[in-house]
Amino acid sequence: MNDMTPTREQREAALEGMGCKRKRVEDIRFTQGKGQYVDDLKLPGMVFGDFVRSSHAHAKITKIDASEALKLPGVIAVLTAEDLKGVNLAWMPTLAGDVQMVLADGKVLYQNQEVAFVVAENRYIADDAIQLVEVEYEELPVLTDPFKSMDPDAPVLRPDLDGKTEGAHGPRKHHNHIFTWEVGDREETDKAFEEADVTIKELISYHRTHPSPLETCQCVASMDKIKGELTVWGTFQAPHVIRTVASLLSTIPEQKIHVIAPDIGGGFGNKVGAYPGYICAIVASIVTGVPVKWVEDRMENLSTTSFARDYHMTAEIAAKNDGTVTGLKVHVLADHGGFDACADPSKWPAGFFNIVTGSYDFPAAHLEVDGVYTNKAPGGVAYRCSFRVTEAAYCIERAMDILAQKLDMDPADLRMKNFVKSEQFPYHSALGWEYDSGDYHTAMRKAMDTIGYRELRAEQKAKQEAFKRGETREIMGIGVSFFTEIVGAGPSKNCDILGVAMFDSAEIRVHPTGSVISRMGTKSQGQGHETTWAQIIATEIGIPAADIMVEEGNTDTAPYGLGTYGSRSTPVAGAAIALASRKIRNKAQMIAAHMLEVSEYDLEWDVDGFQVKGNPQARKSMKEIAWAAYHAPPPGMEPGLEAVSYYDPPNMTYPFGAYLCVMDIDVDTGVAKTRRFYALDDCGTRINPMIIEGQVHGGLTEAFAIAMGQEIRYDEMGNVLGASFMDFFLPTAVETPHWETDFTVTPSPHHPIGAKGVGESPNVGGVPAFSNAVNDAFKFLGSTHIQMPHDAWRIWQAAKDLGAHG
């Protein structure tokens, strides 16, 4: 070898494959404001649609008169439910097995519900026209408290379900009841409680919030009446599913529908579902024959499309005196709003909430979830978490702290005592999951050592004494959170959406010159797929990531997939990418053997090509092999070098992590300052450490926001409060704490590259860390549980109620 020959390390580095902190290729356009979003799209003749919305939370509609609006020059149409009935679209099915009004059909069930769709030449005229549409309401009693939903005299929200005693998920007990979902062994669990030394019980509420991506939901629908083809550009986290749904609803054949998701400005679960705006834009384009754009404004986004959480969880733990947990009982009252439009896999009305046993070895557990209707917006999406996993993590992590308090044990020690042990994996939880891998003790120990946990506890103790002596008005909290997620939905044996199994896909084509185009069924909304997918392929087939183009979001070109949410892209599509790559490598091996005139068994893979075993000078690079694939493939072999893989995962993946939060609270103002936040994540194999760090920073910032104030509130009249960024807490860089990140690596044994998914862990683990810190601070004053969100006034209120204001 001469000096010019790159070393193995140099060749490896040139690939920028897995493990490399490759810079995000998409950022070149994003940081220059050159992304192409739906609202950037301007088509000739395009018109605009906008909604007349209900000011009432619950009312009958006695009249809709659009005649004045239609007189306004530039107004093209005003659609109402009556018009949609003509095409059988006044109602649409939800992912959760319910039906939902597209436009108000005789009544409204929540404030800001869509009542009529005004189509006009431009946005200004549409807005002027909205004010001219006259709607007459007859008010009905409003139900906003889910605890009153099933009162005998509670108002009937859904007359359309009158007499329906059987819902999509079993029997309905009341006119406002949606479903009961039960998992686990009730008897065993009751027994554990009877035999327990100690038990705790607490109502732990996780308030209603919203994913609030900076780009709101929007679409452009364009019907070509000559070809009979419909094109929809939209903010879709799952474009293929949207196409299937559009075809089923509109009866336009699926191949004649083109769904394109261009750049998306954040999704966080908000852009999984199908919304009235999409349906109305499509119908309006079919009616008018011109492209119709619909763009939500911020208020509409926060108050109508997809809230998250609103789970009221009563948790009970049974334990021995030494802290060993013996049983877990959880009842959830789930507030679903006016329609059950949760975006969960079809058979999972409460998502994967049965991960609520968390990281602990509960021998017995029982879970029951009741879903109810209220006069609030529908949704219940997985806001940066796998389905209902963050609710579950919050529930168990708060409950473990409360148990520690009752036992007078340190919360970290209690967790250590009850962790599933590394030798127990694959671990079968009492509520039915098979955890793939984990090493909880190592992660927790590393976290505690790094942050100096015992010293912090000593400092806290000293501060508490000082507070009692009146020397300071500041108290200190240490929040401990150890979460186990369940992501990567999912195996066809338990996961489907409207009957489509939740696989995902990849298609990879190597060109003659050795460059690659690859397409996936997922859709990035900021996760950096264009960067990381190329890294997986680079490592697997030895072509530099820089030569690999990744494309997603166009249903005409991408293979069918179920989209990006629930941290499923890496566990599912990531596996498909690795497996498609391996098909290519297998074929490349045969081609290389032919070129080198050896048996393929005499070859071994070496970074970016094949070499003859024992004779590394005899080698063919992937670039040479690619050329040969098109130029002179082995006799009898199909030319070309491409592969497709559809991956049905054998199991979910179970990322985990240890988060610690140190907080200082001024009891006189209720202002809480996060002094330190340490996040250790184990997401298995790490594809791009820099992207992981970015995802963790983003998710922790959302967790901080949710725990410390971000909320969609309603008053008793059903008015939605704070649906703007003035009140809805979206922290800026100034408020956001400094994040310390760390990791351990426990690969998933069943995933082709051992990766587990990380995008959502920080939101799941972060919320309990913040909330536990606040709660931990107040423990010494006799508090057991303070409900979220912990904004300043509520913390002040808690301090006052505990007598801390003297």
Next chain:
Amino acid sequence: MICDSKTDAIRARQSAVRVDLRAVCASSLECAPHPSAPFVNVNCPAVLRLDTTLPAEGEPLSWFGTLGIRSFCGRQREEKDVIPGAFTYHRPSSVAEAVAILVSHGDEARPLSGGHSLIPMMKLRMAAPEHLVDLGGIADLKGITDDGSTITIRAMTTQHELIASDLLAQKLPIIRETALLIADPQIRYVGTLGGNVANGDPGNDMPALMQCLDAAYVLTGPDGERDVPARDFYEAAYFTALAPEEILTAVKIPVPPAGHGYAYEKLKRKVGDYATAAAAVVLTLDGGTVTFCSIALTNVSDTPLYAKEAGEILTGSTLDTATVARAVAAAEAITEPASDGRGPAEYRTKMAGVMLQKALSRAATRAAS
């Protein structure tokens, strides 16, 4: 008649009230419009449900809240908006010309300064002026001057210019301290002092500060100029002494004595938020004894509050704990905050007290004794 009003003074000006009422949501916006693209979507603050029962006469207009305003007096509102209605844009080059436009259009015209309260309101169609009179072309409305005893700040001086002024930093440093707590740099580059004090939103920070400093506003109308003390200017949320055909042309501030102590303490939820409560303090000390003390509070009533009694209690004291507690109690007693996303009324009253206490102790450490 669309709304009951708080005082006779307001009732006497029904027509002006009608215009102002369309603007109750003034600062309830969530993001600032970019100055070069004034009509991008600004998103609505809160869902507006307008069939709220009107307050009885004499009852505070507390439901106006500020910024968190969710109720709107008047007919039921069925629409939501993020796009302004149509209007005619004027850009006069002198105050006289601007006043003439206001006179000829009456209620239908509104002055436009930085637009960082007005344009968001228009996008929400809380304000729908048919004529916008942009004051940005009037050279006379810029600049800060000092005649020794009074500093005059012309209305179109931006909040950023207040921060950058050496004269203010030296003689009225509390203005800089307060301006730095307004919104964020982008807004401060465009938002003006005149707009901030004329707006009438109790959430604005400058009005209470101007009351603390005993400033006077120069109002120019068809009949010439008149001076109105800041302490008399505010009548209720968005109701001020300004007549529809008048322009606020300048703010005159008496220069406090050298060596005075000062502080503006503001509690807010995040950058860009209006105050949960804030307190402005200016005081002088002589051998540890307070010789002068002026206090005003932001966003704890439907107007800024000049806390006269609290200041008087402290004058002559050594800022001992008991006297401070009495002054704080007196200040808290005059508050009448709205309950909103920042917290319930009780909390905001208490925070006014806490902010005052902090401001007093910081002002005292800054004062030459």
